[in-house]
Amino acid sequence: MKLNRNDECWCGSGKKYKKCHIDMDLKLEEMEKVGYEIPPRNIIKTPEQIEGMRKSAKITTGILDLVEEKIKEGMSTEEIDILVYNYTIEHGGIPADLNYDGYPKSVCVSRNDIVCHGIPNKEEKLLNGDIVNVDVSTILDGYYSDASRMYLIGEVSEEAQRLVRVSKECLYKGIEAVKPYNTLGDMANAIQSHAEANGYSVVVEFGGHGIGLGFHEDPFVPHVGKPGEGMVMVPGMTFTIEPMINQGAPDIAILDDEWTVVTDDGSLTAQWEHTVLVTETGVEILT
Ligand code: MF3
Ligand code: CO
Numbered sequence: 001m002k003l004n005r006n007d008e009c010w011c012g013s014g015k016k017y018k019k020c021h022i023d024m025d026l027k028l029e030e031m032e033k034v035g036y037e038i039p040p041r042n043i044i045k046t047p048e049q050i051e052g053m054r055k056s057a058k059i060t061t062g063i064l065d066l067v068e069e070k071i072k073e074g075m076s077t078e079e080i081d082i083l084v085y086n087y088t089i090e091h092g093g094i095p096a097d098l099n100y101d102g103y104p105k106s107v108c109v110s111r112n113d114i115v116c117h118g119i120p121n122k123e124e125k126l127l128n129g130d131i132v133n134v135d136v137s138t139i140l141d142g143y144y145s146d147a148s149r150m151y152l153i154g155e156v157s158e159e160a161q162r163l164v165r166v167s168k169e170c171l172y173k174g175i176e177a178v179k180p181y182n183t184l185g186d187m188a189n190a191i192q193s194h195a196e197a198n199g200y201s202v203v204v205e206f207g208g209h210g211i212g213l214g215f216h217e218d219p220f221v222p223h224v225g226k227p228g229e230g231m232v233m234v235p236g237m238t239f240t241i242e243p244m245i246n247q248g249a250p251d252i253a254i255l256d257d258e259w260t261v262v263t264d265d266g267s268l269t270a271q272w273e274h275t276v277l278v279t280e281t282g283v284e285i286l287t
Contacts, residue, residue, distance in 0.1 A: 128154035185229030242273030
């Protein structure tokens with residue numbers, strides 16, 4: 001079922017193949033021959049789908065901005081959950097976390113040594129000196145977006161501030177490595193190198209993920225790896241990058257609630273996340 005140059009392109013654009021994805025397909029064919037992992041066509045988003053994701057991302061970003069305004073010492077993590085739920089519903093969305101695989105809340109709030117998936121609750125208060133990740137995921141009209149930021153509560157130690165800063169740099173180093181025909185391993189290596197050059201480690205077990213029509217789509221997006229490894233990136237792919245950077249060892253443990261992920265050695269950890277789109281020339285951050 002090889003397409004001819006004058007056939008309609010497989011992507012649904014209505015354009016002729018020769019004016020649409022033919023150059024990409026030829027390039028990928030060559031890369032596959034020399035051993036690269038090629039993306040399946042069904043993870044490439046259409047312009048309409050990307051527009052839907054942009055609108056969803058607007059809510060996610062709006063929430064992270066709202067949290068920035070409201071977050072303060074003494075607040076419970078549950079209060080953040082309520083902010084997220086209300087904002088999402090008022091803007092016509094649904095919190096993607098809520099009831100996802102039985103997850104009981106609308107957002108993940110992960111303090112200090114919590115790597116990810118901290119469950120908001122009334123008892124847990126934000127304390128002076130905490131570093132806190134708030135991870136927001138939204139569904140709007142069936143389209144998903146996902147992003148997280150770190151917040152500093154009161155006076156935070158120099159060491160913790162450095163971890164928060166470097167983990168943000170790691171995310172942006174990863175994003176800078178996103179462009180057509182680079183691989184996910186190129187991206188992961190940029191993150192890992194920057195973390196390790198600063199004396200930190202990168203969590204291996206959790207990664208980013210394809211996203212768009214579902215919450216966690218293919219591919220798995222690693223944050224550690226070697227250049228040239230992993231899936232080749234092509235225009236129209238959408239995925240998250242969300243490195244978890246530990247002050248100590250990379251090892252993690254999962255608490256009895258079966259959600260909360262902590263550093264095994266109790267050291268601090270930090271994470272930033274964006275949803276990104278691979279474009280013809282590079283990358284666009286959607287969130
Ligand atoms: N937002 C997380 C991510 O970045 C996923 C959270 S799933 C939940 O992929 F169920 F814990 F909310
Ligand atoms: Co994510």
